[in-house]
Every structure is written in C-alpha cells, then in structure tokens.
Amino acid sequence: MIGGGQLARMMVPPAIHLGLRISVLAETPRSSADRAADVVGDYRDPETVYAFANTVDVVTFDHEHVPQPILRELEARGVQVHPRPEALQYAQDKILMRQKLAELGVPVPDWAAVETEAHLQEFIDAHGGRAVVKTARGGYDGKGVRVVSQADEVRDWFTTLAEDGHVGHLLVEELVEFTRELSQLVARRSSGEMRTWPVVETVQEGGVCAEVLAPAPVENPATLAEAARIGQVVAEGVGVTGVLAVEMFETVDHRVLVNELAMRPHNSGHFSIEGSVTSQFEQHLRAVADLPLGDTSMTAPAVVMVNVLGGPAEGPMPVRYAEALAAHPRAKFHSYDKQPRPGRKVGHVTVTGDDLETVRAQARAAAAAFS
C-alpha cells in the first residue's frame, strides 16, 4: 500500500485476520500506519516506488496522489496495480471524472472546464450568479473547493496553473440545491465480481465529513435505489478494482447527482468495521488480492460513525481515553495516532444498535468526549 495514513492503518487489522502481509510505503517514519511501514520514502520519486513495488505481489493505495507516469511504468514492468491507472485517473482528475461520468450517462451537476476568468464568469452568470470552482487535482476534505460569485476570486488558482505550465483548466459546477448527501460504496474485482454496501447518508461540516448514518434513512425509496444504481454504473464504467466511494447529492427536486469519486476505502465506509459482516478495508484487500468478496450485510439495523476532529488544545486521542471509555462502553473508538491540528481527522467513533436516533446520540456524545 502506497501511503501511510489512517486508511493504511485500518487495513492492517483485516490483513492480519486474512493472513495477508500488508507492507506500507509511508511518507514519514512517524505515520498512522507505522506498524506496517516497511519503507519510508516519497511516492513521487519513481525509483522509490519501483523498488517498493518489487517487494510485493500487488500495489494499492491509501490516497490518489501517485503520478500516472509512475503507475503506468509499474504496469509496464509487470507489477499488479489495483485500482489500475486507467481507472484511478478518474479519481485523480476531476475534469476527467466529469467527462467520464457524462460519457456513462450518469447524472451530474452542470459543469465546465474553464481556462480563463472570462469563461468562468460566463458560467457563473449563466447559473444564478454563484458557482463552485474546484482545482482538477489534489483537493480533499474541502481543500481546492471554493464557492464564488466573481471569477477573480480564484485568480490565484489560474495563476498557479499558468506557472506550472499545465494547460490549465479549473472545474466549475453549478451550486446544487440539495437536501442531503449520500454515498454508495462498491467493491469490485478485476473479474467483475461486485459487492455493494447499503447507501449511507453523509453529513458534512465545513467541507469535511462529520458523521455517517448507515443505512441512509429512507425518505424516498426510489432515490436510494437510484443512488445504488449510479454507484454500480460508475464502478463498472470506470473499471475500478478495490473499493470505490461515489459521493452524491440528493437534490430538492429528488434527483441524485454525482459529486465526487474516491477509489479506495473512504470515510463514508468506516462504519463498516463494526457495521458490516465484511468491512470496506477487508473487502479492499480481498478485491486487490483477487480473492472472492465477502458478505456486506449490516450487523445491526442502525450504525452511526462520527469523526473526531483534533483541535489545538487537545493531546493525541488516547489522552482522554479513561473518561471517554468509562462514559461510553458501547462506543468503538478508532485512533489514527495523529498529532491533532484544528480540523484534522484524528479518529472516529462508531456505535451500532437498533434505533437510529439513540445510536446517533450515543455516537455524537462519545465523539464529543474527545473534543
């Protein structure tokens, strides 16, 4: 696994149970996945990645940032890479993603790839005077995303693109009026075998996932069925191997529009560690190792995951363990062993049970015990 963040960290437990050896190429010696970090190095350095790949049977990822030329060279050298570069590109570049989704006939917000402020302003004016602008690459957790009414509000991004010598495009999208956000997790093997989890509702705060309700409360069964259908169309259409998260808006007029893709285990699937017979982390390992996929039934009627965001005044998550664990014996705590920074995800809490509102209240209270 390339990348030593919390996703790599949470891949270690199922690797142990399955009897697979997971080896991590981490950015720093002190990473969330340091227990499995056999190599420390820069994933942008081709020789570092090639040397690491020589020690393993299959390469997969904790993030989408490994450059395409390195990925394609790995495949040229006969290395198994999952998801494959031609799938991963749609998670790496939001403009390629929008083009591919359009080709697949999947509903998305109105969008355009813009090269100039004039072109951007034209789009904004045609969509009610406000729009969402995104950098095509490198954004996550609300970074690289701005809601603007004037094109010059992203002049710095145009400047950076010009300086980088890219043929610089930004992605602009209509500001969708949505009632809530949904996510469909799909796992797929190269053979085409697919398994999906129930569609979940994700609650964002400040562009960052705050909590996930699994399964998504049924407000309109047809909408959830449509979200599930879209998730599967995208998984097959992009040819993902491993876990894919399709993040969607449910609009005020009951449409479902795809917002983002992630080709790896995803925050919206952390509930599955306790909440599903097979977690997204175990399933990702099975899929990239080309093993049959596991059952994805829920283990309880209601499962809620709440992220723990680190603030400046707090120590690492375990500092407050004694009181938090004592007060919340049913809550499952997951520490990422990260130094806290304001807004940084340093862990999460999951509670399972029979009644959504009870479970949600417990999960929120338990997460609050750390902040």
Next chain:
Amino acid sequence: MIGGGQLARMMVPPAIHLGLRISVLAETPRSSADRAADVVGDYRDPETVYAFANTVDVVTFDHEHVPQPILRELEARGVQVHPRPEALQYAQDKILMRQKLAELGVPVPDWAAVETEAHLQEFIDAHGGRAVVKTARGGYDGKGVRVVSQADEVRDWFTTLAEDGHVGHLLVEELVEFTRELSQLVARRSSGEMRTWPVVETVQEGGVCAEVLAPAPVENPATLAEAARIGQVVAEGVGVTGVLAVEMFETVDHRVLVNELAMRPHNSGHFSIEGSVTSQFEQHLRAVADLPLGDTSMTAPAVVMVNVLGGPAEGPMPVRYAEALAAHPRAKFHSYDKQPRPGRKVGHVTVTGDDLETVRAQARAAAAAFS
C-alpha cells in the same frame, strides 16, 4: 506482550484501533505476531525479559510460561506486570490452582497431589479404577494429561520430576461424568472493575477445543447462572488483571465443576472478535492498560467459532482461500500464519446469525473448506 503466538497476533488489531502500541517479545523471527515483534528472544532468559520490559509501559502475556522468579524481579524493578505474578501462578501450576479453588470454596472434581505411584494407585482405586493424571506445569491442548487405570502408566512423568530435582507432585483428579463443557470469560482491572461475556459451550475433540457456541444453549438456566457465578468468584479470588477463562464441566447430575484456568485471552473467547461489542483481545488490552472496560453484549443471537487444525497435506491457510471465501461469504476467517502440523491450530472461523443450528452448520462447513 511476551510470546508471539496467535493470541499476540490477534491483539494487534484492537491495539491499532485503540491507539495503543503493542510490542511483542517473540520466540522466533517468524512468529504469528511477527508484525508486532520488536524483539526476538527467550522468555526464560532474565536479561532478555528485563531489557524488553524497559521498553514498554506494561507487560502482559501470550502464554503462562514465563518463570515466576523473572516475573517477581520485574515487579521488584517497578515494572507493571498484568496479570500479576501472584495471580498468574494459579494458571502456571495446576496444584496451586486446585488448592486456591478449594480455599475459595469453588466446586472442583475430587483431586490429590501425588508424589508416588502407590499414592496415585490408592486415589485411582478409590475413584472407580480410573482417573485423570496431569503434570502440574506446562500442559496445554491435552498435552500433559492422561486418563489411566494403573499408576505405572505415568511412571515416565514421575521419573522426569525426580530427575528435575523438583519435589515432584502430579495432580490426579476423578474422571468426571459430564454432559458438556462450559467456559466463562471474565475481564478484570486492578481497580476491581469486571465485565463478563455470556457463558459459552466448548466442544473438545482429542483434548483440543474444536468449536465454541456462544452463548451456551440453555439446557438448565440455573446451571449457566452457577457457571457465571463461579467465573466471577474465581476472577476476584485470584485477583486476575486482564482476561481470565474458567473452563468448567457440566456434570450428569447438573453440578458445575472447574476444570482449568487460563489467564489470558482464550480459544473459548475467539468468538468475541465478531460476536461481542468488545472482544476479549480489546478487553485484555484495556484491562492491562488500566482503561475502563467495554460493553460485552453479543452482536447477534448466535455465534459459532470452529477451529481450523492443520494437517500435513495442507499448505498455510491462505492457500485455499479462493474457494473457501467464495463458498462462505458470511464466514470470518482468521489465519494465524502458521506452518501446518497435524492437530495444530492454524486458524479459526466465526459465523454470526440468528439461529444456532444454521450458524453452526455454516461455521463447520467454512472451517472444513480448509481441511
């Protein structure tokens, strides 16, 4: 953790989630817990153990074999050791265990500590002509246990004890007529906080645990209540910290007699990884780190664990993964990453569900897919 077997291996996942760093002193470089094995050395060598203990906050165990003098010296040096040596001695020496249980008023089979064949024969003759003889130390999984009718059937053991220069006693016990075996798992912190899991039924084959039914089917509610009571009396009486397994016989006349103690996570508690809100491995970590204990409710009405025993013709467990996983998508496989030997536990399978017989059939079929 001293010892690098499957118990240490299965302690790694909850350590990762809790954000605790687990460090293992393993016997060999290629152990079941090698992912966490920071030191390789002999746990019988005092300096090896003292050096290892200096690198950690608290010492605990994968097995009961670390000699008492080393454990007591660790405490004398100010090292936190859990369970403490004065508790662990009852799991190390079956004669001390029987004496302590008698003192606690806990029902046990008739027993005696015997030094000579004559004394042993006298016990056998007084108990219907057959009895169970056990070495006081070092036995497990049926090793160090013989059912005999003539005292000379254990002459080799008396000889070994004499050669070792011990004041040599063997333990002899009446052959109990039992209908089934039960186990009560208890976790206890040094503060006295205790949590128990439901009493389970364990099915042994050839002295080795074959399967565990959780919770134990109710044949007589009073018997299960008595088993639970005994488990708690023993946990408090011996002052365990961490997980204790109390293995018991349910007799044909509906009594409950204590058979064995284990002061560590135990095969009869492996079901709890999926079957309980808090697994025995997570609970052991919490208890020895003096953190509040977690909820031990079952996650499903019926949970069955079946051991996978390695035969000579088989490769390591993952060799047969593809077909086994494909046929049993609901089964959770746990590989210990061990080379197979006849009768050696190389992994286990757990299935959760609503109906015991269905779950049991699924778990047996899934385990059989490896043998």
